[in-house]
Amino acid sequence: xxxxxxxxxxxxxxxxxxxxxxxxxxxxxxxxxxxxxxxxxxxxxxxxxxxxxxxxxxxxxxxxxxxxxxxxxxxxxxxxxxxxxxxxxxxxxxxxxxxxxxxxxxxxxxxxxxxxxxxxxxxxxxxxxxxxxxxxxxxxxxxxxxxxxxxxxxxxxxxxxxxxxxxxxxxxxxxxxxxxxxxxxxxxxxxxxxxxxxxxxxxxxxxxxxxxxxxxxxxxxxxxxxxxxxxxxxxxxxxxxxxxxxxxxxxxxxxxxxxxxxxxxxxxxxxxxxxxxxxxxxxxxxxxxxxxxxxxxxxxxxxxxxxxxxx
Amino acid sequence: xxxxxxxxxxxxxxxxxxxxxxxxxxxxxxxxxxxxxxxxxxxxxxxxxxxxxxxxxxxxxxxxxxxxxxxxxxxxxxxxxxxxxxxxxxxxxxxxxxxxxxxxxxxxxxxxxxxxxxxxxxxxxxxxxxxxxxxxxxxxxxxxxxxxxxxxxxxxxxxxxxxxxxxxxxxxxxxxxxxxxxxxxxxxxxxxxxxxxxxxxxxxxxxxxxxxxxxxxxxxxxxxxxxxxxxxxxxxxxxxxxxxxxxxxxxxxxxxxxxxxxxxxxxxxxxxxxxxxxxxxxx
Numbered sequence: 241x242x243x244x245x246x247x248x249x250x251x252x253x254x255x256x257x258x259x260x261x262x263x264x265x266x267x268x269x270x271x272x273x274x275x276x277x278x279x280x281x282x283x284x285x286x287x288x289x290x291x292x293x294x295x296x297x298x299x300x301x302x303x304x305x306x307x308x309x310x311x312x313x314x315x316x317x318x319x320x321x322x323x324x325x326x327x328x329x330x331x332x333x334x335x336x337x338x339x340x341x342x343x344x345x346x347x348x349x350x351x352x353x354x355x356x357x358x359x360x361x362x363x364x365x366x367x368x369x370x371x372x373x374x375x376x377x378x379x380x381x382x383x384x385x386x387x388x389x390x391x392x393x394x395x396x397x398x399x400x401x402x403x404x405x406x407x408x409x410x411x412x413x414x415x416x417x418x419x420x421x422x423x424x425x426x427x428x429x430x431x432x433x434x435x436x437x438x439x440x441x442x443x444x445x446x447x448x449x450x451x452x453x454x455x456x457x458x459x460x461x462x463x464x465x466x467x468x469x470x471x472x473x474x475x476x477x478x479x480x481x482x483x484x485x486x487x488x489x490x491x492x493x494x495x496x497x498x499x500x501x502x503x504x505x506x507x508x509x510x511x512x513x514x515x516x517x518x519x520x521x522x523x524x525x526x527x528x529x530x531x532x533x534x535x536x537x538x539x540x541x542x543x544x545x546x547x548x549x550x551x
Numbered sequence: 552x553x554x555x556x557x558x559x560x561x562x563x564x565x566x567x568x569x570x571x572x573x574x575x576x577x578x579x580x581x582x583x584x585x586x587x588x589x590x591x592x593x594x595x596x597x598x599x600x601x602x603x604x605x606x607x608x609x610x611x612x613x614x615x616x617x618x619x620x621x622x623x624x625x626x627x628x629x630x631x632x633x634x635x636x637x638x639x640x641x642x643x644x645x646x647x648x649x650x651x652x653x654x655x656x657x658x659x660x661x662x663x664x665x666x667x668x669x670x671x672x673x674x675x676x677x678x679x680x681x682x683x684x685x686x687x688x689x690x691x692x693x694x695x696x697x698x699x700x701x702x703x704x705x706x707x708x709x710x711x712x713x714x715x716x717x718x719x720x721x722x723x724x725x726x727x728x729x730x731x732x733x734x735x736x737x738x739x740x741x742x743x744x745x746x747x748x749x750x751x752x753x754x755x756x757x758x759x760x761x762x763x764x765x766x767x768x769x770x771x772x773x774x775x776x777x778x779x780x781x782x783x784x785x786x787x788x789x790x791x792x793x794x795x796x797x798x799x800x801x802x803x804x805x806x807x808x809x810x811x812x813x814x815x816x817x818x819x820x821x822x823x824x825x826x827x828x829x830x831x832x833x834x
């Protein structure tokens with residue numbers, strides 16, 4: 241259903257001087273979908289997310305977030321968007337609950353039927369695990385606690401679309417798991433559409449319905465972690481043991497290989513493990529391929545230029 | 552409409568909260584108190600010196616001038632400094648990410664900066680009444696003059712502070728602003744009658760709001776007879792109103808435009824870049 245499309249980006253381009261940071265990025269997201277945007281540093285992840293947030297002007301292309309162009313959307317649109325920012329030392333003198341209830345009140349006029357805004361302060365503080373620190377001043381929070389507060393501020397208005405730029409940087413494993421639960425809850429229960437950037441492939445695999453890989457200013461892959469690894473058709477690793485001896489074999493078609501293995505050795509095969517390429521392997525392979533493709537393109541450009549000069 | 556009013560109301564609340572935070576925070580309170588005590592100290596030393604050509608205490612005159620000047624200087628430097636600092640630390644970006652958040656932020660800043668400056672004036676004035684003789688805040692007209700000079704002084708200097716805060720790239724460079732303001736104050740007839748300065752410096756001093764704030768406060772708080780030592784032997788209320796209003800109109804025309812431009816440029820990566828730069832300085 242077309243009305244279900246919440247994010248729609250077509251041929252997005254961003255140019256700084258003579259450098260194309262984004263060179264025709266296209267993707268879409270349906271309501272309630274969680275998208276992870278992956279890519280090497282400098283690939284344009286932050287630029288993309290800031291254009292969608294309405295914080296940065298684009299050079300060309302069409303962008304629609306909740307049916308509006310972020311570059312010109314008004315305050316009513318802003319009320320439906322959540323942005324998780326990295327805090328530093330802002331609002332240091334404010335108390336956690338005081339700040340959250342103050343910032344939440346800006347959303348009250350934008351309540352919709354069935355969607356009361358803002359989130360109740362006490363509930364929200366509990367949801368991000370800051371109940372014990374509710375009366376604490378912001379500057380007394382630890383780095384991890386502050387990050388939880390950032391997330392709370394980002395979702396205080398019950399956003400329909402949530403943008404997170406590297407949300408779990410600096411989280412300990414427990415905070416990370418809590419955060420993952422919260423994201424699932426927002427997407428499943430509140431049907432929020434979530435776009436996040438991360439460097440943690442494991443996190444992307446756990447959280448995202450779909451993964452976008454951005455490299456060289458383009459989306460080079462778009463699909464679930466499983467689809468991506470299938471598309472790369474990287475080899476699977478098969479491990480087993482026989483008579484106390486361990487074996488490892490890389491197979492293009494692991495199913496056939498294992499069938500053959502059992503046919504030959506039957507009951508003596510033990511400790512069987514088939515490991516598909518991890519998202520990390522897939523990611524590395526894709527980025528490498530894209531980068532070498534780009535270099536080849538650059539070589540071709542150079543060759544063309546050279547031939548113009550000599551010709 | 553509804554949402555904009557909510558934002559204004561929230562801005563007032565925000566201003567009040569920040570005002571209370573400043574009053575209960577030693578870091579922000581101590582410098583204010585030290586400044587006030589230092590000024591009062593200087594005035595006390597000159598209490599027995601007279602204003603040239605009169606038998607009136609130079610200390611008392613200085614007290615009234617400082618009251619006027621400090622409202623302008625405090626408003627201007629704290630508005631400018633806070634805006635630069637809060638742009639750097641991401642407070643402004645948070646406001647931008649929230650519906651009508653910028654309105655709330657600005658209203659809040661105007662309220663908290665004004666309240667803090669006014670309470671500073673009130674504190675100095677009350678202390679001054681006990682320490683100095685000759686203050687003549689007797690009639691309703693004097694009170695009225697005091698009110699309009701203070702109010703117009705706020706409206707004239709708040710937007711200039713906002714403009715300067717928008718222009719300086721970081722909290723650190725905003726420190727230069729304080730230096731420049733100090734220079735202007737020196738030629739604004741606050742610590743010594745402006746008529747004793749070279750003619751061209753008198754003109755320069757009168758171009759800025761601080762001289763007029765000082766003059767306005769002197770006119771409200773000192774005996775009428777003291778007008779003789781002023782330029783033109785008069786309190787020049789009309790000119791005071793004109794110059795301060797001129798600054799207010801200019802500031803209110805330029806400030807919203809500049810603030811919009813500043814707000815437009817805020818993004819997560821611009822704040823991150825400034826943070827990195829600031830961290831490098833510290834580390």
